[in-house]
Amino acid sequence: MELRGITKRFPGVVANRDIDITVHRGTVHALCGENGAGKSTLMKILYGMQKPDEGTITVDGEQTSFHTPADAIARGIGMVHQHFMLAENLTVLENVVLGAEKLYGIGARARAKINEISDAYGLGVRPGVLVEELGVADRQRVEILKVLYRGARTLILDEPTAVLVPQEVDALFANLRELKSEGLTVIFISHKLGEVLSVADEITVIRRGTTVGTADPRTTTSKQLAELMVGSELPSPQTEEAPAWHAADTPMLQVAGLRLTQTDLDGVERVILDDISFTIHHGEVLGIAGVEGNGQSELVEAVMGIRDPDSGTVVLDGRDMSHAPTRRRREGGVGYIPEDRHRHGLLLEAPLWENRILGHVTEPPNSRRGLLDIKAARADTERIIADYDVRTPGIDVTAASLSGGNQQKLIVGREMSHRPKLLIAAHPTRGVDVGAQAQIWDQIRRARRDGLAVLLISADLDELIGLSDTLRVMYRGRLVADADPGTITPEELGSAMTGAATGHLEHPAEEAPPGPAEGPRPDGTADAPARRTADAPQDTAASKDERR
Amino acid sequence: MKNLTSRIDKERLFLALAAPVLAIVAAIVVTTLVIMATGKDPVAAFSDMVSYGSASDSQVYILNKATTYYLAGVAVAVGFRMNLFNIGVDGQYRLAAFFAAVLGGALTLPGIVAVPLIILCAMVTGALWAAIAGILKVTRGVSEVIATIMLNSIATAVIGYLLQPGQLGQLDQAGTLVSTRPLPKSSYFFSFDAGPAGELWGFIVIAALVGVVYWFVLGRTRFGFDLRTVGRSDSAAAASGVSVKRMVATSMVISGAVAGLIGMPTLLNDSHQFSSDFPTGVGFTGIAIALLGRNHPVGIALGALLWGFLERTTNHLEFQGYDKEILGVIQGVIVLCVVIAYELVRRYGLRRQQQRVGAELAVAQAAGTAPDTVTAVPTEKQEVAR
Incomplete structure (x- = not known):
């Protein structure tokens, strides 16, 4: 497939300009670029959702133009959206045939076809299961199968790894290699450079709406790739002296025995937060890892006073705030991102x-x-x-006129302007560009040096490890494990996030107690986010933000 | 940078005016077609409306009508700013006017005491009646639309029951009309004598005051900011520390209290008693006017005046041989067009601003004036490690 000179203008803005991409059959081709670089628009053009103003699309040497997604599907191009489009109360089979009933009917023939595809590419999809019983990774495989069922030979995957934990990412990549070996083509959109380098055969980088270069993953480092993406030397956060926070070892936020339940429509009581206890000291960053939907949002809301817990206490700087309204907590010095x-x-x-x-x-x-x-x-x-x-x-x-990064900088600035004692930062760099990301990290680190306590929730494991002084893992409403950010790796954290490991997570290889020189903190704080800038696994909601 | 800001402001003003003007033009076009379809001359009708409407007695009439409508518009607008649809303004003001009239008829105090008491009674009645819907909404999750519609019917029934001879009503001397006991002369509200044109109701001063308070409270106080925040995004409001439920109940009460004032110009300046022919349906007029005036205190005033003008002049058209249903057609078309036009203009304005901000920043970046060091680089294509 070839794209030549694609240009798309929206009134006042050029979203894509002179895009040139060549995708070879039977390869995984990665498309990377910052948020707002024009990836989404390009994919919409490729999938027939939007028409380019200039330029040509050639598929198998034949020039084509797509007016609707149906045209693209007819040419063997299918898209797996970041946000799954599945009906939860239907089975996998029903979801797959929905809208494509003409192909193989809706009965045994369709089931056989699904099994055939599933076996051929090692997807392991069971057609009879209800989608609501499936996890995120399984749902993604159903989405891929849906596209294959419709006869796609080229798959576009939009930020497929955003919702997955590291192990699931590996499984997905195994699937993609399987597809590739069967002669299918995969276009993989991401800004997680590490993943791009590990799975792609070719990489095209988009910056400010145009293709700025291609790279060979075998010989390119993620730093080079990031520089190509951002367009210059990356800003490297200056190394920081070890903060003096341990001098003031006084607790700022004490949460004890927090429990929150919710009764659903059937009268069944669901425990959302179960016996959550932790303490954050002055100048300490407590990071909470976990797959989304395991109670992190509810924990934040309980600490903010948006939800009233059933039992347990929240004490801020010595004052009991367990049932205080949100405004009192904010006035009491809680900043909220x-x-x-x-x-x-x-x-x-x-x-x-x-x-x-x-x-x-x-x-x-x-x-x-x-x-x-x-x-x-x-x-x-x-x-x-x-x-x-x-x-x-x-x-x-x-506010709607600003880009995601600038909106977030405004929020960070607003919250920091009131000199908070405690900052609750939930996914603070989600959907923001690399430059804003570095600035936001800087702000958090600087405030921490001045004694700010931070509760950090993030899906970005590198961010968590890089910024936190203490790490806890949340699984099904409980804090099941803790880890030392100085030694833990994202993979180990990832396995705890799926509930596979509990208790104190030890790095198996290096048991060495953190010495003064190799202490967890100094390089943990300053370096990890720096590494992250290059590695930039950014967010889960990025393209959602772009579309809005 | 300053330039853009002022340009956006000018544009915003233009867009704000564009919608109602568009709606009124559309209404004129539709009305013209309707009049032509009935075989009459639309130009003559319009010129009659203008000449009759600008007569001095018409002006007084329109102002008096607009006083009532303005209060109705503000009462509805308070709810609208919160995303609350207070359909119940109608029941609230009728019940309020009824009890205020009963109280006024029973009082034998000097006017300086009695009039404020009557007004207070009306506001409290309206507020309490609206509070029922507010409390149902925050405690049981009952939609305020449903609750207030039903409360309207209940209000009608309550008034019908109480306004009977032997209850709180009495038959007039002719024996044809049931009303509450009339207010003593001392409890009449002052009015401006406009000579042969009639009397301009003094309550217009109160209405203007209500407008000023509405503007001040919403635009300049913490409470108003909280209220507007809930209206714009209740999730953001909750996260920012506003108790959304309390805000819903409070604004419902305020809306009801203002609704209580709607019947006051008529009661204190005109009828001096509540009888079975007390004006009804003004609450619904208020919805149309609040929509037309875009919940803005000045906009609502213009809407109220327009409504008064239309009513006055189309009444007169009837004597000229036109159909009186013309009024309904014009009003209906205006409301319909306004709702559509506002939404279109709002979306257009938002998108346009986003684009302009984007374009402006891009220009600034290209010129190197933006504090941008990260991305302001040449974009020639490069190849890495190939």
């Missing part, structure tokens, strides 16, 4: 200065004695924009 900034962190249709007030309406400079101080709030918004490098033409534009 929410997991979903569009839903919980911003008023998208409000101007930036109103977003600056959000969450801190009772605190200076935003208001005095019940009245808003609009002038001061506006002035402070200008300051945040300057200090935190929020790229915007002004403070009167709506």
Whole structure:
């Protein structure tokens, strides 16, 4: 397949410009680039969801043009979306045949075909199972099978690893190699450079809407690739002296025996948080690892006071906040970087200065004695924009106009401006570009040096390991394991996240007690995120954000 | 950078005006077609409306009508700003006016005490009636739309029961109309004498005051910010520390209290009693006006005036041989067009701004003025380790 000179303009913006890509049959071709580089638009063009303004698409030497996804499917191109499009209350078989009933019917013939495909590529899909009983990785395989069932010879996978733990990623890559060996072509979109290098045969890098180069994964390092992606030498966070936090070894947040249950419509009580206890000290970053949906969001909401726990205590800096309303906690010094900034962190249709007030309406400079101080709030918004490098033409534009990274920088700036004692950061760098990511890490580290306690939730294991002083693993509403970020590897953490390991996770190879020179902290803090910048496994919600 | 901000503001103003103007133009076109279809001359009808509507007695009439409508619009708008659909304004104001009239008829205090008491009674009644729907919503999750619609019917039944001779009502001397006991002269609200054009109700001052308070509370206070936050995104509001449930209940109560004022211009300036012919349906008019005025205090005023104008002038058209249903057609088309036009304009404006911000930043980047060191590099293609 060849793409030549693809250009797509939206009013005012050129999303793609002069894209040239050649994908060879029977290879895994990776497409990588920062968020907003134009990957999504390009894939939509390839899948017939959008028409290019210029340029040609050639499939098997024959020039084609796609008007709808159906055209693309007819030419053997299928797409596996990042967000699965499966009906949970139907079986795998029903999901696969849905919309493609004409191919092999809906009965035994279809089942046989599914089994045939599943066996041929080692997908291990069982057609009779309800989709709601399947895990994320299985669902993804169903999605792949759906595409193959429709006769696709070229698969486009949009950020397929975003929702998977490391072991599942390996399994997926094994599937992809299987597909490749059967002569199928895979186009793999990602910005996790490590994965790209391990699975791809060829790499094309997109930057600001155009292809800036190709790379051979056998001879390219992830650092070179990242530089190609970002376009210059990466900003390397300066090495930091060991922080003086242990001097002040006083607890900032103490959570004990936190329990949260929820009764669903059938009257069945579900335990969401079970006996959660932890303490975060001044200047300490506690990282919580876990596959999404194991209670992390609820834990954050319980600490924030958005959900009221059934039992247990939350003590902030010596004050009992177990059942205090959210506003009291915020006034008491809790900063909050929410997991979903569009839903919980911003008023998208409000101007930036109103977003600056959000969450801190009772605190200076935003208001005095019940009245808003609009002038001061506006002035402070200008300051945040300057200090935190929020790229915007002004403070009167709506939050929706900013890119994800700049929205996040605004949120970080807002929360930091109120000198929090405790920062709750849920996926703080999800869906932001590499540059903003480094800045946000910097902000968190700097605040930590000044004694800030941080509760860090992240799906990005490198981020967790790099920033945290202490690591806990959450599985099915419980904190099942703890680990030392100085020695743990993402793979080990990953196995604990699936519930395979509990207790204190020890690195099997190096039992050595952390000495002063090789202590976990100094290089853990400063270096790991630096390495991460190059390695940049970014987020799960990236392309979701782009689309919004 | 400053340029863009002012440009966006100007554009925003333009877009804000575009929707209602578009809607009114569409309404004129549709009305023209309807009048032509009935075989009459639309130009003559419009010129009659304009000349009759601008007569001085019409102006007073329109202002008086608009006073009532303005209060109705604000009452609905309070809910709208919170994403609450208070359909119950209608029942709230009728019940409020009824009890206020009963109280006013029973009081023999000097006006300076009685009038505020009557107004207070109306506001409290409206607030309590609305609070039922608010409490049902926050405790039981009952949609406020359903609850308020049903409360409207209940209000009608309650008034019908109480407004009977022997209950709280009395028959007038002619024996044809049941009403509450009339207010004593001392409890009449002041009015402005406009000579032969009639009397301009003094309550217009209160209505204007309500508008100012509405603007101030929503735009300048913490409470107003919280309220608007909930209206824009209740998930963000909860995360920011606003108690969404309490906010829902509170704004429902405020909406009801303002609704309580709707009947006051009529009661205190005009009818001085609540009878079976007390104006009904004004709450629904308020919905249309709040939509038209985009919940903005000035916008609502313009909407209220337009509604008063239409009512006055189409009434007159009837005497000229036109069909009186023209009024309904015009009002209906305006509301329909306004809703559609606002949504279109809103989406267009949002998208346009995103693009402009993107374009502006791109230009700034290209010119090297943005504080951008990471991505401002030449984009010539390069090959790595091939």
